[in-house]
Amino acid sequence: MNEQRKDVLDMLAEGKITAEEAEQLIAVLERDQTPPASSLDTRPKGKAKYLRVVVDAIEDDEPTRVNVRVPLQLLRAGVRLAALIPPQALAKATAEMNKSGVPFDLTQLKPEQLEELVEHLDEMIVEVDQSEARVRVFCE
Amino acid sequence: MPQLVTVRVERPDGRPLRIWVPVLPVVLVFSPVVVLAVLGAAVACLVFRVNVARAFGAAWRIVTASPGTRVDVEQGRTAVLVTIR
Known part of the structure; x- marks a missing residue:
């Protein structure tokens, strides 16, 4: 698991963001990681x-x-x-x-x-x- | 042989729609339709005098070569991504 995705999941676990926000952030990360x-x-x-x-x-x-x-x-x-x-x-x-x-x-x-x-x-x-x-x- | 087809649609309102299609279970569920389609294709090959074995061999090669295919289209805030794994 990469570091940024782990951070998002940590924030979700700590209740800093909602599940929906976490999903959106992960979607953005996935898009950014698409091989250029x-x-x-x-x-x-x-x-x-x-x-x-x-x-x-x-x-x-x-x-x-x-x-x-x-x-x-x-x-x-x-x-x-x-x-x-x-x-x-x-x-x-x-x-x-x-x-x-x-x-x-x-x-x-x-x-x-x-x-x-x-x-x-x-x-x-x-x-x-x-x-x-x-x-x-x-x-x- | 493809295992999973993923479709992701991002709509202008920002709500993403994700669909995961596990190929093997779906083929099993639709196996009666698949059998009919195969029979129809075999009849079509015979009608058009195409070697049935070669046609099915080529079609199978296409199926097995499809993993790794990725189509990504984005326009403004709308995006569609289809991947075959």
Whole structure:
């Protein structure tokens, strides 16, 4: 148990705060302890385990933050499932994408290529900086 | 295999809502529905000529790979956090 959480529980035991206040304080502590999006320059070397998507934006004059962590193993499993999509479904999806102005032929995409793509994701970093939004996609 | 799904919602009035979903007991409780869903998926695989064994293998991999997933969305005083452990 970390020191700050112990302090909160001590204060609750001593009757200095109510159970509801203690719960709120612990929730704040938990939020503060959420691992921050690792700095891209200082992230540890080695096999990445997670794909992270972090978005900081201002929407409707309120700060908005999206923090998603997906295990790379889950992406690999998804690629295997995607490999089972029947060719006729891929052809339909390709036709719809072409209609929408995305000239990309899904039928030409092989499962091995997708697996290779996932394997090399840990070398990928995407950063988009705009005045009201910042998006980072990276592996850790 | 995921053990616990946690959902935390913080509403603008400051009252947090927390839900812990123990996966295995919930699957056991809903096992009749799960069996029907599996049968439906198997029929769908046969209709669309997809290898049933490979499809279930891939779906099982997705289930077993899901622990560690975390989705955290905050806007102003509202926040939603979903974690799979």
